Amino acid sequence: MPTVNVHQAKTHLSRLLAQAEAGEEVVIARRGEPVVRLVPCRPKGKRRFGAMKGRIVVDESILEPLPDDELARWEGRA
Secondary structure, eight states, X not given: OOEEEHHHHHHTHHHHHHHHXXXXXXXXXXXXXXXXXXXXXXXXXXXXXXXXTTTOOOOGGGGSOOOHHXXXXXXXXX
């Protein structure tokens, strides 16, 4: 895990991003003290339409108006 100072990080940001994308962690330090770790973001995976089918049930009450007190809380009036 390479450690670079802030000036090096600013100068070579594209290279450091490529290293992180390749799976390598890069530490950025300020005055020799580690401050942050540059790591790759991993996608959470693709969403699949209908993935929850059969797992949840929504009945007709979802279409009914909210009671006044609950509506007031949603609107920030309570």
